[in-house]
Structure formats: structure tokens, C-alpha cells
Amino acid sequence: MAVFILRRLAQTLLVLFVTSALVFGGLYLIGNPIDILVNPAADEAEKLRAAAALGLDRPVLEQYWIFLKSALGGDLGKSFVFGRPALEVILERMPATLELAFLAMVMSVGLGIPLGLYAGLYPDRLSSKAIMAGSILGFSLPTFWVGLLLIMVFAVQLGWLPSTGRGPTQEVFGLQISILSLEGLKYAFLPSLNLALFKLSLIIRLTRAQVREQALLDYIRFARAKGLPRARVIGVHLLKNIMIPLVTVIGLELGSVIAFAIVTESVFAWPGMGKLVIDSIFQLDRPVVVAYLLVVVFMFIMINLAVDLLYSALDPRVRIAEAK
Amino acid sequence: MRKFLLAALATLLSWPAAAQELSIALSTPITSLDPHFHNLSPNNSMSKHFFDPLIKADERQNLKPGLAESWKAIDDTTWEFKLRKGVKFHDGSDFTAEDVLATFKRVPNVPNSPSSLAIYTKPIKEATAPDKYTLRLKTDKPYPLLPNDLSGIQILSKKVAETAKTEDFNSGKAMNGTGPYKFVEYVSGDRVVMAANEKYWGPKPAFAKVRYRMIANSPARVAALLAGDVQMIEGVPTADIERLKKDARITIASAVSNRLIYLHMDSGRERNSPFVTDVAGKPLEANPLRDPRVRKAISKMIDRDAIVSRVMEGQAQSAGQLLPEFFFGTSKRLKPEKYDPEGAKKLLAEAGYPNGFGVTLHTPNNRYINDERIAQAVAQFLTRSGIPTKVDAMPSAVFFSRGTKLEFSLMLAGWGAETGETSSPLRSLLATYDAAAGMGTANRGRFSDAGVDALLGTAIATIDDTKRGFMLAAAAEKAVGELTGIVPLHYEVSSWAMRKNLAYKARADQSTFAFEVFPAK
């Protein structure tokens, strides 16, 4: 087990290295930040000064080498646009995105598994069919569209919830969190719902598929024949076995939630990492984009590690296979 | 009982009463509160709430006294400014010429600046303070635009200018200015909160507290206004103007701005312009865009009024030159080109292209209002009159990088004259490219004419306003009217939407100033 984790960590370093190289190269190919940041009326002297100030006057490979050297010390460079350490800018906005991701996951898992379970156990009921139809709606409409519709209905027409922005924050362990207060939740509700819809649909469908599959298997029939109460059969046996593929997908989806938060944050003016990174991409603020990707990829690998560990805990067959 | 019900109903139907707090939604986020760090419009507008420049600009960009009560050019290269007495910084200290000198020293030396204000202090060769309230500036060469440039530099106190770093401004520590508002809070990417400066030397701000929110997504910004979350928004999207005008709860303030949307053409290459083809689509060796008749024909093919009414929904003004007529340096003779497809075809034939030619129009898609749609409309018009046109839209990051490398033949772009007069666009768009001298820095078509250069060169060194005005107008008449170095399309009209109980004088420089928002009469 320890070897497994250590090997993963070593691979993580490799992954981060490759990611940083890809982003550097990619942004270099898109364009020159100086052409976008410097006032177009400026003369050559100003352009040269800016290039030197931002370290862009050296060849790309040298810039990358400088970046690597300071990255090992924890310094991922200074944002071109903000003038502050890129890592600081990202980490400052991370709690806001994580709040949305967390709430979205809670909504989608909390609603998705029960609904999927129901639809899987009673597939022929009208309500089940309605749930499945609704789930298709959830992932076929583009996020930005649904987002604006939510704003139009709940904020403009009904006035029940605020239209955009993030609520008041409190400091918790040095981070600014807004969802611990009712006021904060009011602001977070619509964007989280928007973000959750896609995953909700996915989880409903996957749960239902797994339930239908498992419900036919021998061990379930055996348990029922033994006289075990229905609830126990479902709750303990069925649930445990559908958790495995479910956990994989949920882990996968967490990454996509953070990626899709980009759109939701834009529509709801939610000051998170996603909105920051899209602006930074369009402004070619390379340090921020690199910092964002490194942070996100790192988080992602850690999540996958957790999922894999959970996986082997849940499914003894995998443990045996891996041990071989 | 009835009265109670009616009152309750009225409360439900209206918004909560406007307190002493004003909330405004901005369309572009600021990147820093340091007034000299990043020369970006939102940053500059925001810093004017906390700090003052020596010279201010009114809503039509005419210069007005700021921290300097008066100024004049003593001779061609010396200027004298009489500073305002009795002005205090937020911390109570007095404002004197020493503060100005310290500020000028700081401006070119802000570390890590992606776009500094050094271009404004560069012409100043020497700055002295003969006494506490007099400032004397010497320039290298005659530089008539000095007052305009100075209107962009916010003045800091000597202590702040000498010791503050950019992060001190963002945290609020260094936010000690002379301006109408005092710093309260700044959350990057989200909001800026400020409180009125009771001891301000100028007109007292009407609202005790102002909260600026940054909502870049246009429909979301409108939704925020309609939902009552903010009381005023800038950058009203053209799609919603009609609906907002009909809403009885909302007022719209509009003004034509200093931003021109135009077409730039590759007039530099003699042959083989990258995206010019014959009508069948095969690359063309000759470069038709080099011929002024072809460029004039393109101008005639475009129905500007249709673009203004259908694409911009009335939020634009057809353009025939570089700035609307009330600005300094414009010509009374240049009018928007009339829509004349027949005349255009004749000119094309005259120039040797009776069957036309093909071209690709490149445009950014996230930079100017409706940029991509304008490009599509232009392409429609050109195609109908014999120039089949394709449109290639891309994010501005890609567009400007490639455009600067001269990869395009026909491009849509915009220019906002920060100085509020025409030497800015003439110099940057139409002067012969000379990087070291800062001429033609945005001249992506490499238009070049000796006559225009001569007129412009003399104009920018002429201190006398009247003479300079004539020369600038003559340069524009030659460059745009006669040679069609660029095809002007329209000037953007900027709009602000606010609750009916508010009033704002719409500004040509597109700035949003909370201290110029007043309760409506």
C-alpha cells in the first residue's frame, strides 16, 4: 500500500512537469501577451520595458527554465495582469469555486442516488419514466443557457434569490467561506444548481443502470429468498455493489465540475478560479494559467488516488487483482 | 385597511427604497487599485474616485481644472501650473507641489507593470516646484498634448509615492488620496466599496457609500439591474436597450464616445496580400487594396445606417472621420460616406477590377461591442457589391498577435482616443510606421503617405491650439477623405442604465464615476 502511494506521488511530479511544459508551449503558440497588455499607443521603448518587466524578452526555453527553478521553491511566478504571485491569486479564489463544487456534488449525489435507485427498482412506473426524461433534459441543455434561465425566473421574475455574485464571507481556518451563513447560501444556490444539473442527470442514469443490472443477480435473489427485509437488501447489498462504478464516475466528474464552473462563474459573476482562468487565458496571463492548471491537476490526481484507494476498499476482487 | 393593502402592494411592486448606498455594476473587472500599475480603462476610472489628477476632463473630454487651478505654456517647451490651495489628503495632510514631483518620479518605475503610464511622463524632461503651489515642467520638444496626458496621472502624497508598493494599494494601506471617495474594501474580481470624503475640495458626492460590483457577463448585468441587486449598470448591451427604454422604472443615459470602429486594409504590400483572392478563390498576385479607389469603393459599399440601426440597435453614430465632430482636431468637411453600391462598382472597374475580387475579413470576437456581427454585416454588403467576403472571427488575444505580425489583409478594429483629440488616432493608425518614434504603432495596414506624415508631424509640435486644429483636420481630410487609409464605420455610443431616481451625465470617454451620479430632480 505504501509503495503504491509513493509510486503515485512520483508519477504526480512527472505529470505536473509535463502539464507545465504543455501550458507554456501552448500559450506561447497562441500569441504574445505584450501585444494585448501594452497600451496600443505606446512606443517601442514602453513595449521593451514591459517585456523586460514581465520576463518576456528572453527566449521561451529560458523563460521555462527560470520558471522551473523558482517553481521548485514554491514560486510560480507573478501574474502579468495583477502583479501579484500567481499562486496567491489562484488560492485566493479557490474557496469560492470549491464551495460551488461542493454544493453541486451534494445536490447531485444527494438527489441523484435516491432518484436513480427509485427509477431502477421500479422501472415501469410513470414517475420513473418522468425521472429519466428529466435527466435527459439535465445534460442536453447547455449550462450557460440554463443559468440565464434560472436567473430570469428566480431573480428577475420572482425576486426570491439574488441574481449574481457571492454572499458575505466569514473567515474559517484562514479561508473565506460564504456558504456557512443563510445569506451566503442564497447567493450560492442558483449557481450550484446550474453546475449540478449535468452531474445529477449522469448519476441518476448510472445508478439506475447499475441497479437494474444488480437487481437481477443471483445474490440479490438469494438474499430475498433468505427473508432479509427489502430495505436491508437494497441498503446494504445492492448499494455497496453499485458504489464502485459510481465512485469512479463521481471522482471523474469532480474534475469536470471544476472545469465547467468556468461557465457558471461567468454567467453568475461568481468570483472563483474558473472565471479568473478564462480571463487569464484570453489575456495570455501565462503565470496564472500555469498556476491554475498545476493546482487543478494536482487536486485531480489526489482525488483519483483517493478513488482508487476507496475502490480497493470496496471491492476485494480489485485488491486481489492488484496484488498479483 | 385598504390603504395598508395598497401600501403593501406598492412596496412589493417597487424596489426597496434607495438608501444612502449606491450600487453599480461594472462590465470589466479592475486588475489593481494602484493608479500607476496598469494603464487600463477600468483601473483608471476607479482610481479617479480615490485620487485626483492635476487636470480633469468633463463628459466631452474638455479639460477642466483639477488639482491644478490653471496652467499655461510660458514658451514652446515650458509649462507652468498653479496648484489648488487648501486641498487635504484623506489622512489630513496638505497637498503641495512636492507631492506632484514625487508622483512623477514614481510613474515610470512601478515594478512588474504590464502597461505603465510612463508614456505620459516621458515628454517631461524636467519638473521643478518654484514654490509650494507652483509647478514648472520643461519638455524636450514642443508638446501640446501635455495637459491631456496629465489628466491621466493620479497624484499621490509624497510619502505614498516614495514608499508604497502595488500590494499596499490593493490592501488599502496606501489608499490615501485627495479624491471624493475613501477606500473601504476591495475583493479582487468581485467588488470595490468606498465611503464619501466629507472634506472633498470639489462638489460633494451625493452618496455616502458606493459599492461597485464586477459583472462581466452582459445579460447577467442587466438581470442584476432588473432584479434590483444593483441600481445602475454601465455597458448596456445593445440587445436590451429597447426593452430597458420601455421599462418605466429605468432611465438610460447615452453619449457618443471617442471610440471609432473601422476597417484597416493592407495597403503596404505591393503584391500577394495573404487573404486576397480572385472571385473564384485563387490567390491573387496583385494587391487591389493598395489602390485608394478600391478602398474608397469598399467604403461606398457599406450601408452604415443599416449597421447602426440593425446591428448596433441605434447605439452608434455613422462615422466619416476619426472622432465625432465636437472633438478637437476634426474636420467640418468630412461626412460619413453615403451608401452608393453603383458608385462603388464604377470605382472598382476604374481601378481595374470590374469583376471584383475575394477577401477574408478578420475580426476579434470579444473586444468591441458586437464586433463579430458588424463584421458579418460588412461581409454581406461587400459580397453583394462584387467582393465575396469570408469572415474569420477570433479571440482578441489571437487577433492582435497575428495582426501585429501583419498576417491579415482586411481587418475590423476599434480605436478609443484617450486624449480626446484626433492626433491620437492619426498618429497610431495612419502615420507611417516608426516603432522608435512611436508612430503608426497600431497601423496594421501599413498605410503610408508623406503628405499626411508632414501635416501630422508639424501639428503635434504646434502649441497654438487654432493652428494645430487646422492641421489635424487637414491631415484627416487627406488620410481618410482622400486616400481612405482606413474605412471609418461608426462611433460607439455608450449607455448607462439606472433607476429612475438617479441621473448621470453620460461620458464620451466611457468612464463610470460614482461621484457624478446624483439623485434625479
Added chain:
Amino acid sequence: MKEESPWRRFCSDFISSKIALTGLILLSLVVAVALFAPWISPQNPYDLAKLDLLDSRLEPGGKYLLGTDGQGRDMLSAIFYGLRVSLLVGVVSGLIALTLGGLLGVLAAYAGGRFEALLMRVVDIQLGFPAILVALILIAVLGKGVDKIIVALVCVQWAYYARTARSAALAERGKEYMEAARGLGLGRARIVLRHLLPNALPPLIVVATVQVAHAIALEATLSFLGLGLPTTEPSLGLLIANGYEYLLSGKYWISLYPGIALLLTILAINLVGDQLRDQLNPRLSRA
């Protein structure tokens, strides 16, 4: 009595489900419209010479059945052509990503060891990369176009398939029958193709039906951000993205009708996909 061929049984099972049948009919309709768009559209929305700016934003009814958009394009024609592009982009990128990712994932599960670890780390990188960044880089380097969007979507999607395939294959790998097959000395290729792959297929199909929808919606999002297809040749996603800013001003038709078309298309794909998945699942067919 003649024995029914497996294919025939498959088809008759399929048709017996009314919902699946509806989905199939709907899908056929959508595909037909997409294929015959140039012949059934009242207007060619790609021909700039025929468009008239003064016709823009007209309400539905009269000359233009579903109204016109901001450019003066007839909405009905734009929707027909847009269906074409959206389907092409979604299905083609989905198929390529499925093949590529599915094979890689199954191979990784089977081979194990360094190859599997390497592949999974590559998958991690891929999944961490926002689709938007990939698209921006590709578009800057290659330019805009349907083929470039497909490449971008494949790049973004293959990792999902790979990961799902690997998990499913992993679970299979540990089962007793696999031991038996190996014990019997069956060839590797045979094990992978006849045993691992078919069992990995059902979850892949579920992912696929979601992913095609996802791909089309992703393309719409990229268009919303200005990174999608060229606007003169729009997909449904681009039409919706263009109409987005008109939602608040009451010109609903510019965004609503393409949205309905998109919805119906994805609904159809999924109804058919659901049935296919149920029928292909060896475990369900026992019932």
C-alpha cells in the same frame, strides 16, 4: 421451426419497446433533415449575398416561419443546417473518442504494470486540462473549422472513455472466468476482444450516449466563449449561443427554437442509446 437469427431477434426486441421506437423514429427524422438540409431549406444561410441585414430579428410568421436571427438568417434554414453540423461534430468526435479511449482503457487494464500507470497518468493530465484551453490552443495553431473542433472534442473526451473502460475491464479481469480463460491458454487478443471488450461495452455505451450530448453542448459552450465554429456556418450550439443575449429582451425565437431542436436531437440519441445498452448488456438479457 426456423431459429431466429440473433440480428432479427435484436431488431424485434428493439421495436417492442415503444419508447425506443419513438426515439428511433425521431432520430431518423433528425438525420434525414440533416442530410437533406440543402434541399428542404427555404434559404441557404451560408450564402452571404442572399442575406439581408434589414430582415434581421423579425418575429416568427409570415415570410420566415420561425423568424430571423440577428444577421437576417431564416431560423428554420439555420436550424436545418445547424443540425447537420452539430450531429456531425458530436457523433464523429464521440465515435473517434470511444474507439480510441475504449481500446486504450481496455488494453491498460489488461496489460497492467507500467503501461497502465503511464496511460492513467496521461488520462489525469487530460482530465485536468480545461476543454477551453485545449480549444484555444488548437484554434490558435490550426485555425477555426469543423475538423478542428472535432479534433479538440476528441482530445477532451477520450480520457473519459479510457478511464471508464479501464475500470470496467479491471473488474472483469479479476473474475474467475478470466482465470479460467488464461488457464485454458486462450490467446491474449482473443481474451481482450471476446471477453474484456464486450463486458466493458455497456458502461461505455452509457458514457457514449451522454458524451455525444456532452460534446454537442460543449461545442455550444465553446461557441458561447467565442472559440467554436465560424459564425457564418453555425451549429445549433452556436445559434443558441448567439441568441443568448436576446433572451432578456423578449426575442426568444433566436435562442428557443434551436434549443428545442437540440433537445429533441439529444433526446432521440439517448432513447435509442438506452435501448441499445439494455439489449447489449449480457447480464440484463438473462431476465
